[in-house]
Amino acid sequence: MNAGDHQLGIYLAGMLEGRTPELTTDLAALENAARKVLSPEALGYIVPSAGSGSTARANLEAFERRRIVPRMLRGVERQRDLSCEVLGTRMPAPVLVAPMGVQTLAHEEGELATVRAAAAVGVPYVHSTAAAHDFEQVAAAGGDAPRWYQLYYPTDRDVCVSFLRRARATGHSVLVVTLDTTLLGWRPADLDRGYLPFLAGTGIANYLSAPSFAGVDNPVTHWAGMFPNPGLSWDDLPFLRDHWDGPIVLKGIMSTEDARLAAEHGMDGIVVSNHGGRQVDGALAALDALPGIAEAVGDRLTVLFDSGVRTGADVVKALALGAKAVLVGRPVLYGLALGGQAGVEHVLRCLLGELDITLALSGYSAPGELGPGALAG
Ligand SMILES: Cc1cc2nc3c(=O)[nH]c(=O)nc-3n(C[C@H](O)[C@H](O)[C@H](O)COP(=O)(O)O)c2cc1C
Numbered sequence: 001m002n003a004g005d006h007q008l009g010i011y012l013a014g015m016l017e018g019r020t021p022e023l024t025t026d027l028a029a030l031e032n033a034a035r036k037v038l039s040p041e042a043l044g045y046i047v048p049s050a051g052s053g054s055t056a057r058a059n060l061e062a063f064e065r066r067r068i069v070p071r072m073l074r075g076v077e078r079q080r081d082l083s084c085e086v087l088g089t090r091m092p093a094p095v096l097v098a099p100m101g102v103q104t105l106a107h108e109e110g111e112l113a114t115v116r117a118a119a120a121v122g123v124p125y126v127h128s129t130a131a132a133h134d135f136e137q138v139a140a141a142g143g144d145a146p147r148w149y150q151l152y153y154p155t156d157r158d159v160c161v162s163f164l165r166r167a168r169a170t171g172h173s174v175l176v177v178t179l180d181t182t183l184l185g186w187r188p189a190d191l192d193r194g195y196l197p198f199l200a201g202t203g204i205a206n207y208l209s210a211p212s213f214a215g216v217d218n219p220v221t222h223w224a225g226m227f228p229n230p231g232l233s234w235d236d237l238p239f240l241r242d243h244w245d246g247p248i249v250l251k252g253i254m255s256t257e258d259a260r261l262a263a264e265h266g267m268d269g270i271v272v273s274n275h276g277g278r279q280v281d282g283a284l285a286a287l288d289a290l291p292g293i294a295e296a297v298g299d300r301l302t303v304l305f306d307s308g309v310r311t312g313a314d315v316v317k318a319l320a321l322g323a324k325a326v327l328v329g330r331p332v333l334y335g336l337a338l339g340g341q342a343g344v345e346h347v348l349r350c351l352l353g354e355l356d357i358t359l360a361l362s363g364y365s366a367p368g369e370l371g372p373g374a375l376a377g
C-alpha cells in the first residue's frame with residue numbers, strides 16, 4: 001500500500017463518487033454525523049459506554065495527551081509498504097476491524113456489508129459471536145478476505161465446540177477470546193430504555209443456526225442463560241486449545257500480570273482493550289495500559305490494541321507504544337450507518353491513508369520503525 005493508493009485516490013474522487021457529505025474524511029467527526037441517522041435504540045446501544053462514560057472519555061484523552069514528534073530529512077520511501085503479517089494473516093496495514101455484534105442496528109445489511117468492505121480493502125474482519133449474521137453468511141459474503149473469529153465463551157460447552165468447528169470450517173484463522181464481557185457492563189442508555197438487542201432476537205444468529213439449538217423451546221432464553229460466564233478462569237483455556245488448532249488471542253487484557261499469565265498459559269496474543277469503555281466504567285485508558293504490557297511480555301506474545309482509535313495518528317501512537325496492530329471499533333459502525341458497505345470502505349481507506357501520510361510526514365517508511373521515541377515525553 002502507498003499514499004498514492006489512498007490519498008490521491010481520494011483527491012481524484014474515485015472513492016468519493018456517491019459519497020454523502022456526512023461521510024467526512026475527518027474520521028474523528030464521524031460520530032456526530034452517525035448520531036443523526038441512527039435510531040434511538042441503535043444510538044443508545046452503539047455510541048455510549050458503561051456508567052458515566054469516564055473510561056470511554058479517558059480512552060480518547062489518552063490519545064489526545066500523547067504527541068508525535070515529527071522527524072525531518074530521513075529519506076522516507078516514496079512508495080511506502082505498510083503491509084505486515086500478524087499471527088499468520090497478511091494485511092495491507094496493521095489495522096483490523098474489531099469484533100462487533102448486532103451490526104444490523106447500524107444498517108440493514110450489518111456484518112455482510114462490513115465484511116464485504118473489509119474484503120475490498122484487504123483489512124481482516126473479526127466475526128463476533130454476537131453477530132446478526134452467522135458464520136456461513138459472513139463467509140459467503142467475505143470471500144477470500146482474511147477473517148478471525150471472536151468467541152464469547154458460553155457456559156454450554158457443546159455450543160462452544162460447535163462454534164469453534166463452524167468458525168474453522170468457514171475459514172476463520174485466529175480465535176479471539178473476549179474476557180472482559182462475561183457479563184454485560186452497566187450501560188445506562190440501554191437500562192433507561194429497557195432495550196437489549198439480544199432479547200429482541202438481534203445478535204444471536206450464530207446461536208440460532210447452531211446444531212445444538214435443535215429442539216430448544218426458546219432460543220433467546222437459552223442464549224441468555226449461557227452467555228453470562230463470570231466463573232471463567234485460566235483453567236478453562238486448555239479446553240480451547242483442545243478444540244482450536246490455530247492461534248489464540250485473549251481480548252480485554254489490561255494488566256501486566258494478566259499479560260504475563262497469558263504468555264505462561266501458552267496463548268499466542270492479547271488485545272490490550274477495555275472494550276471501548278463499555279464494560280468497567282472507571283477503568284484506566286487502554287492506551288495507558290499498553291506500554292507497560294508491551295514491555296512486560298516482550299516478544300513472547302503478539303500484542304494488539306483497541307479502544308479509542310479514531311484516526312491514522314492514533315494508529316501511529318498505539319504502534320509506537322508497542323502494539324503490533326490495532327482494531328478499530330465504533331468508527332466502522334459509523335461508516336456502516338452512514339453508507340453501508342461504501343461507508344465502511346470509506347472509513348477503512350481514510351484510516352489507512354491517514355496512517356500512511358502521518359507515518360511518512362513523521363519520518364518513517366514503515367510501521368515497524370516506530371517506537372516510544374516517536375512520541376514526546
Ligand atoms: C456496538 C458494539 C458491539 C460490540 N460487540 C462486541 C462483540 O461482540 N465482541 C467483542 O469482543 N467486542 C465487541 N465490541 C467491542 C469492540 O470489539 C472493541 O473492543 C471496541 O469497540 C473498541 O473501542 P472503540 O469503539 O473505541 O474503537 C463491541 C463494540 C461496539 C461499539
Ligand SMILES: CCCCC(=O)C(=O)O
Nearest residue numbers: 101130181184227275278
Ligand atoms: C453479549 C455481548 C454484547 C456485544 C458487546 O460486546 C458489546 O455490546 O459491547
